[in-house]
C-alpha cells in the first residue's frame with residue numbers, strides 16, 4: 001500500500017506518480033452513498049459501471065495535486081434509473097475536493113484569483129466562482145449589532161458604493177454594492193431593533209435622506225459637518241480657477257502652487273505661510289473677497305448652538321457680493337435644502353463621519369493598486385476577517401419558559417392529559433450575557449491595510 005499522500009479518510013490511495021510540477025494520485029472511494037437522486041431510496045441498487053473522475057485537490061509540496069478516481073455508477077431497482085454515486089470529500093459539481101473549495105475561498109482574501117488558479121491548475125473564472133460561493137456562505141451568517149448612531153457614506157470603487165458605519169463605535173457595519181435609494185432601503189429594513197438608532201450621519205444625498213425618513217422616521221438626520229464645511233474651500237477654488245483666464249501663465253502656476261495654503265484655515269497658517277497668502281490676496285481683490293467669505297463661512301462651526309449657527313449663516317449669506325454669487329451658489333442651495341439637518345449637528349452629539357475619510361482614502365488606494373481586487377473581495381476582506389471584528393458583551397434580560405416538574409403537573413393532569421387544556425406557561429426572567437459583533441474595527445483595519453499584499 002503506497003503512502004497515503006492525500007490524508008483524506010474517504011479516499012484510499014492505490015498509486016501515485018510525481019512530475020516536476022504535479023502529483024497524480026490514483027484512488028478508490030472508501031465508501032460511497034447509494035442514495036438515488038431520482039426517487040430518494042437507497043436500499044436496492046446494483047452496480048452499473050464506473051465513471052472516471054479527475055479531481056483537483058490542495059497543492060502539496062508546491063505541486064498541483066490531481067486525483068484520478070472511479071465513481072461507481074449505480075442502477076436503482078425500484079425506479080429503474082441510473083446515477084453516479086456521491087463520494088465523500090469530493091465536491092461533485094466542481095470536480096474538486098471539498099477541502100480545496102474551502103481553501104480557495106480563504107486564499108482569495110490574500111491572493112489574486114490569477115495566482116490561486118495558477119497554483120491549483122484551474123482557470124481564473126473557476127477560482128472566482130468558488131470564492132463567490134464561499135463569500136455567500138459567510139454572508140448568510142453575517143450579523144452586526146445595530147448602531148445607536150448610524151453613518152451612511154460612500155466610497156468610489158469603480159462606482160459609488162455605500163459604506164455603513166457605527167459612528168459611536170468607529171466600526172464599518174456593511175459595504176453596499178451601490179448607493180441607490182432602493183439599496184439603502186433594503187439595508188435599513190434588514191436592521192434588527194431599528195428603534196435603537198437615535199441619529200444618522202450622512203452627506204447631502206437625497207436617496208439617503210428619503211430612505212432614512214421612510215424606514216426610520218424617529219431618527220435625527222445629521223448632515224456631516226465636513227461635507228458642508230469643505231464647500232467653502234470648493235467655492236474658493238472655483239474663484240481661483242476662473243481667474244486663470246485673465247492671468248499670465250506664470251502667475252497662474254504660482255497661484256496653483258499655493259492653493260493648499262489658501263484652503264487652510266487662517267489661524268492654522270505659519271507666519272511665513274500667512275505672508276504668502278496675504279501677498280496673493282492683496283494683489284487680487286476678488287480672490288481676497290472670496291477668501292474672506294470662505295473664512296467667515298468656516299466660523300459657523302465655531303459657535304455652540306443651533307440658533308447661533310443659523311444666525312451666523314444668514315449674516316454670512318447676506319454678505320455674498322453679486323460677482324461671487326455663482327461660485328458660492330452650491331452652498332446657498334445646500335443650506336436651503338438641508339438646513340434643518342445641517343443644524344442638527346449642533347445638538348449634543350456632534351455626529352460626524354469624519355473618521356471614515358481616512359478609511360476611504362486607504363481603501364481606494366488598495367483598490368487601485370491591487371489588480372486582482374474586485375469590490376466583492378475587498379468587501380469580504382473588510383467585513384469577514386475575524387481578527388478585525390470589534391466585539392462586546394452585553395447583559396440582557398430574557399424570559400425563559402419554566403419547565404414543569406412532575407409534581408407540578410399533578411395526578412389529575414396525568415389522568416386527564418388528553419382532555420385537560422394546557423396549563424398557563426410560567427416564565428422566569430434571567431440575565432444572560434450575549435457577545436455581540438459591533439463591526440469591523442476601523443483603527444485596527446487601517447493599521448492592517450498597510451500590510452495587504454494585493
Ligand SMILES: [Zn+2]
Nearest residue numbers: 036039076079
Ligand atoms: Zn430510484
